[in-house]
Amino acid sequence: MSSGHSTMTGFLAAIVALLLVITGLVTEWPYWAWPAAAAALAAATSTLLWIQRRRTPFIPPECTLEPQSPLPPVERWEQVLKRVPLPTAKPDYDCLLSATVRWRPEDAPAWAPVVNYAGLAVNAILERASQVTAGADPTRLSLTEHVLSGELAVMESDDTGRLLAMAVDVRLTLSDEDRERLQKLATVRKNEAVWEHERRWEISRRSYLSDDVLKTTGSAVVWWLAKNDDKIDKTVSDIGLLTELASAANDQPVPRDFQRFVPGLSEVPEPEEPVWEPCEEAEWEPEEAGWEAEEAAEEPVFRPEDYFRMAMDASGVGEDDAERLLFMDRVRDAAWVTGLHDFAVDLGYEPPREEEPDTGDPNPSDSGPGDASEGNQESSREEPPMRSSFGPHFNGDPSYD
Missing domain, CATH: 1.20.58 (Methane Monooxygenase Hydroxylase; Chain G, domain 1)
Structure with missing residues (x-):
């Protein structure tokens, strides 16, 4: 007992x-x-x-000669998978599957060939898992892992019908390099989206200011008055600043009606364009012209010689410099030679005096054609050199060059 x-x-x-x-x-x-x-x-x-x-x-069973037969070993139908790559929605980023595959053999006919149940079970599980991960985003593997665990938790037959397979302890991961790359890409996309929104906001604001607020000085004043509806005096005092802003925004000068509000333009009158008129030979008499003389006195008339003098003054050549006198002489002589006699005279050129014809010959018609040609040659040889009213700086002497 x-x-x-x-x-x-x-x-x-x-x-x-x-x-x-x-x-x-x-x-x-x-x-x-x-x-x-x-x-x-x-x-x-x-x-x-x-x-x-x-x-x-009387003799206990443990002391008998024939021992009890041992229990048969339990066959474990499972296979461990570690970091098996599976495709995802992005071609270059594969996820790594780790799981424990379990199967149960099905009854096979006597003529069926011998198979490796482990290989068939692993192949069936990988096919089922790849169908789930092929459309999954690699940045959301945690969600995909739970979905895949539910899909592989059911014993299903493989293509051969020789076994039923399932998987437990399912884990999906990414390599460290791929995880870092995806994080950088996500950061860049977020920054780009923020920058794009900021750029559109800035463009919209610039368009609002240029096309609506600062389109004219009046629209700028109305906008500023709406901003400071209880400060009318401040708005009136800021009209000059708003005028300058509107003019600068439209690349236009300050309108004449608003120049009195701008401190720099309210005191300085606008310069009048000079009136260029040719110099008249008759002397102007302001006593007889009346009010026209006063108007002419306010608007000075410049002669061509005045322009040359102003050009010489602007170039830094003094009044008594030889270069200046030489330049004026050559301009006058060139104008006379080219036929611009009025222009040359205005510059102070003195034309050569014409010699009176010799009337001592009582019979000028007796001279032949040869005498006439000789007389023309002598007159051309005896033509005096050109003179200038500014001095003997250029009188036809070639050595002067």
């Missing part, structure tokens, strides 16, 4: 004794009944223990 049987017998004896006590108290047994009940209980317990001991073999 084993120790377990003895314990059970003692436990049952205690329960029966407790029931006898309860029954005796309830029914109020006489005093002699209590010892009789205890003796009967003890006899019954001893008899039960004796019977159980008689059924126990």
Whole structure:
């Protein structure tokens, strides 16, 4: 008898004794009944223990010559996968699958070939997993991992029908390099989106200011008054500044009506364009001209010689420099030679005096054609050199060059 049987017998004896006590108290047994009940209980317990001991073999089973046959080993139908690459929605970013593949062989006919169940199970799981990850975003592998765990948690038959396969402990990861690249790309996209929004906002603001607010001075004043509706005096004092802003924004001068509001333009009159008129030979008499003389006095008339003098002054050549006198002489002489006699005279050129013809010959017609040609040659040889009113700086002397 084993120790377990003895314990059970003692436990049952205690329960029966407790029931006898309860029954005796309830029914109020006489005093002699209590010892009789205890003796009967003890006899019954001893008899039960004796019977159980008689059924126990004399030699325990562990001491027999023939040992018990061991239990057959349990065949574990599973395969561990570690970091197997699977395609994602982005071609260059594969996710890495780690899982434990489990399968159960199906009954096969006698003529069926022998197969590698591990290979068939792994192939079936990879095909099912690739269908899920092919359309997944590599930046959201945590969500894809839960979806894939649910898809692979069901035992399904493979293409051959030889087994049922499933996967547990599914994990999807990315390589460290791919994760860093995706984070950089995401940061660049976010920054680009922010910059694009800021650029559109700036363009819209510039368009609002140039096409609406600063289109004219009046629109600028109305805009500023709407901004400061309770400060009319300030708006009036800022009209000059708003005028300059509107003119600068449109690349235009300040309008004449608003020049009195601009401090720099309200005091300085606009310069009048000079009137260029040819010099008249007659002397101007302001006493006889009346108000026209006063108007002419306000608008000076420049002669061509004045322009040359101003050009010489602007170039830094002094009034008494020889270069200046030489330049003026050559300009006058060149104007006379080219036929611009009025222009040369205005510059101070003195034309050569014409010699009176010789009337001493009483019969000029007696001279022949040869005498006339000789006279022309002599007159051309005796033509005086050109003179200038500015001095003998250029009088036809070639050595002067």
